[in-house]
Amino acid sequence: MAGQVNPDLAKERENASFNTQKLTNLLYGGAEKVRRRRYIESLAFSDPAYSGDEDPVFMSREELYSSQLKRALTTVQRVKELNITEEDLSTYRNAALSGGMPGLALTWIAFIPTILQQGTEEQKQKWLKPAQDLSIVGAYAQTEMGHGTFVRGLETTATYDPSTQEFVIHSPTLTSTKWWPGGLGKTSNYATVMAQLYTQGKCYGPHNFMVQIRSLEDHTPCPGVTLGDIGPKMEGNANDNGFARFDHVRIPRENMLMKFARVEPDGTYVQPASSKLAYSNMVYLRGTFVMSAAQALASASTIAVRYSCVRRQSEMKPGEPEPQILDYQTQQYKLFPQLAAAYAFWFAARFMTQQHASITGSMEKGDMSGLAELHALSAGLKSYTTAVMSAGIDVCRMSCGGHGYSHASGLPALFSTGTSLCTAEGENTVMMLQTARYLVKCFVQSQSGKTLSGTVAYLSAVQPSPVSGERNMSDLGTQVTAFQHRAARMVRHAALQMQTEMQKGKSREDAWNSCSVLLIKAAQAHVHSFVVRNFAETVQTVEVEESVRAVLTSLCQLYSLHGITEHAGDFLMDGYLTGRDIDAASSLLSAVLAQLRPDAVALVDAFDLHDKMLHSVLGRYDGRVYEHLYQWAQKSPLNKTEVHESYYKYLQPFLKSNRAKL
Numbered sequence: 001m002a003g004q005v006n007p008d009l010a011k012e013r014e015n016a017s018f019n020t021q022k023l024t025n026l027l028y029g030g031a032e033k034v035r036r037r038r039y040i041e042s043l044a045f046s047d048p049a050y051s052g053d054e055d056p057v058f059m060s061r062e063e064l065y066s067s068q069l070k071r072a073l074t075t076v077q078r079v080k081e082l083n084i085t086e087e088d089l090s091t092y093r094n095a096a097l098s099g100g101m102p103g104l105a106l107t108w109i110a111f112i113p114t115i116l117q118q119g120t121e122e123q124k125q126k127w128l129k130p131a132q133d134l135s136i137v138g139a140y141a142q143t144e145m146g147h148g149t150f151v152r153g154l155e156t157t158a159t160y161d162p163s164t165q166e167f168v169i170h171s172p173t174l175t176s177t178k179w180w181p182g183g184l185g186k187t188s189n190y191a192t193v194m195a196q197l198y199t200q201g202k203c204y205g206p207h208n209f210m211v212q213i214r215s216l217e218d219h220t221p222c223p224g225v226t227l228g229d230i231g232p233k234m235e236g237n238a239n240d241n242g243f244a245r246f247d248h249v250r251i252p253r254e255n256m257l258m259k260f261a262r263v264e265p266d267g268t269y270v271q272p273a274s275s276k277l278a279y280s281n282m283v284y285l286r287g288t289f290v291m292s293a294a295q296a297l298a299s300a301s302t303i304a305v306r307y308s309c310v311r312r313q314s315e316m317k318p319g320e321p322e323p324q325i326l327d328y329q330t331q332q333y334k335l336f337p338q339l340a341a342a343y344a345f346w347f348a349a350r351f352m353t354q355q356h357a358s359i360t361g362s363m364e365k366g367d368m369s370g371l372a373e374l375h376a377l378s379a380g381l382k383s384y385t386t387a388v389m390s391a392g393i394d395v396c397r398m399s400c401g402g403h404g405y406s407h408a409s410g411l412p413a414l415f416s417t418g419t420s421l422c423t424a425e426g427e428n429t430v431m432m433l434q435t436a437r438y439l440v441k442c443f444v445q446s447q448s449g450k451t452l453s454g455t456v457a458y459l460s461a462v463q464p465s466p467v468s469g470e471r472n473m474s475d476l477g478t479q480v481t482a483f484q485h486r487a488a489r490m491v492r493h494a495a496l497q498m499q500t501e502m503q504k505g506k507s508r509e510d511a512w513n514s515c516s517v518l519l520i521k522a523a524q525a526h527v528h529s530f531v532v533r534n535f536a537e538t539v540q541t542v543e544v545e546e547s548v549r550a551v552l553t554s555l556c557q558l559y560s561l562h563g564i565t566e567h568a569g570d571f572l573m574d575g576y577l578t579g580r581d582i583d584a585a586s587s588l589l590s591a592v593l594a595q596l597r598p599d600a601v602a603l604v605d606a607f608d609l610h611d612k613m614l615h616s617v618l619g620r621y622d623g624r625v626y627e628h629l630y631q632w633a634q635k636s637p638l639n640k641t642e643v644h645e646s647y648y649k650y651l652q653p654f655l656k657s658n659r660a661k662l
């Protein structure tokens, strides 16, 4: 990242109040991990096999598909040659494939995790190694044209035939066509297919089946299988999201993923410990989306904050030089909450990973008690963090003015990739309603005297009645309690409103639907409160230099004060916070914006995102925006010739005939 740096950016870095490297070490789990990650990334960045391709935004869909597929295959070869360990795999792949996720990547992201989560030991033995070595390429085929959210409504059937000990996979209707799975259209030769299991004349609901979909010899679709690409999307066009139809395709009994539920050779169905264990792979993937949200928001903040220090515009005081646009308070108010949220989500993702490991560890030993909490937490965090990330990236884009709208900024692609996470792996409203369902249950339990634990413990501890008296709104503890109070009140309000609707004669389902806006807001408040608490606990307990703790404390305050002022009504509703408290929070927020201003560049630098990951002219580490903007535009395919061929085809004859009429 050496080279002549824009003097404004250089000055920002000199003036930071803390050591950027120390914060980077904290984010990535220590100095050695940072060194290792940089080294692994450098292997990809310096590899000529990955350079030379033009910028993905100038490529056609087919070029993009082929180029990213080629890159993905090169990574497989390099991983072997360079002995890249399991721990470093995703770092290496992300660096090599940062220009867009190929369909092949779904083997790593979804297919292998499904085998790991749902397969028996024998099944793992059989399919994991071939999938890891890419002798088979797999998709996760669950969503259908007619149903994505309502998994119980899927129409694909897997009917057991005991006479041959096979399942018959079938798509009975147009709407049962598998539609959307990444890598399904052209790349994969296998798929885990979610289908309604029928045996001995009874339906046992959706289960996962391993199905070969293409020949291993010539890649043509297997008999009875129809496959294709679903067409271009808002982004992610290196990925062949596909469709598949099955016409009575037979697979061996052993191809049902049987870690939890089983079908015996005679067709007897053996129940799993919980019917929702068939969804365990979704819980895992949702958890990983929290870090994806943090990283996407970190990238957008990095681009927008650096550019805002390079860009000078308008006059703040007559006759004085144009200020850096980051000196405008409104610009800080747009960007610093995104920056703070990126940090908050980074720490929340860490918590999510630990929770997942701990609860799935207990589940392996037969203790299912944590499953409901794990599902509620992963669904809620996925929904909340991806929604804030998606909106936040667009704020960053707009904060860069006209240049933000150009693909040169990297922000349009970041937005359209990021926003897909609001839909994929469980649509966000639906996911938040799952969290609400859990919260209502917990509320009812606490009403009947049960002490709650884990992330919902506060629901029984926080008093719903208003608290009076002066508060120190700059105190993190005060802020956390205010968020918990807000969430507890909103959960209580939504749950009681549901009870009232039912008392008036509505069924539980109708009452649920008529309260679902309240329920969503309550669940959002719960997740928001969790993120604030986790951020506050992290900055208070982490072992780090005091200067780093100080800047993180300001960032945490900004995150929570911004939340309080943006949602002031929620906090005022029962008088828990007063108008004076909200005024105090607003004044403190302004002060924290000013306090963070000198550290903004160092805070984004600490994310340690290489230019080759950012793909942004505006967010370059060296800040040399204008010269590179000019160079980048020269690469536009329209500039390949001085006079474009369409001039000769259309414009010239048109102009000529117009002139002739004069």
Ligand SMILES: CCCCCCCC(=O)SCCNC(=O)CCNC(=O)[C@H](O)C(C)(C)COP(=O)(O)OP(=O)(O)OC[C@H]1O[C@@H](n2cnc3c(N)ncnc32)[C@H](O)[C@@H]1OP(=O)(O)O
Binding pocket: 109, 110, 140, 142, 143, 148, 149, 150, 151, 152, 182, 276, 277, 279, 280, 282, 283, 371, 372, 375, 420, 421, 423, 424, 425, 426, 427, 430, 434, 437, 438, 441
């Ligand atoms: C872009 C880069 C990568 C892209 C990869 C993207 C890959 C994909 O998108 S793959 C497809 C992902 N698809 C989805 O996520 C589908 C979302 N839908 C669902 O998960 C479910 O159908 C869902 C949860 C909405 C509703 O399920 P349903 O069976 O109707 O449950 P519901 O009746 O609401 O609840 C039944 C019980 O199950 C529980 N439950 C539901 N899901 C789970 C789960 N995953 N784990 C544990 N418990 C669960 C509920 O909490 C509820 O418990 P209780 O009765 O005690 O309150």
Ligand SMILES: Cc1cc2nc3c(=O)[nH]c(=O)nc-3n(C[C@H](O)[C@H](O)[C@H](O)COP(=O)(O)OP(=O)(O)OC[C@H]3O[C@@H](n4cnc5c(N)ncnc54)[C@H](O)[C@@H]3O)c2cc1C
Binding pocket: 106, 110, 140, 141, 142, 143, 146, 147, 148, 149, 150, 179, 180, 181, 182, 236, 241, 420, 423, 424, 425, 426, 427, 428, 429, 430, 433
């Ligand atoms: C980029 C991308 C990659 C994907 N990759 C895969 C993949 O690899 N494999 C795969 O199987 N699938 C994949 N999908 C599909 C994805 O998982 C589904 O699109 C997603 O789960 C949403 O389901 P849906 O499309 O049925 O939305 P719908 O459920 O039809 O949502 C439409 C609207 O209905 C609302 N709604 C639906 N149900 C309820 C409810 N109960 N209460 C309130 N509101 C409701 C939603 O909130 C939303 O506003 C991918 C999708 C995308 C965009």
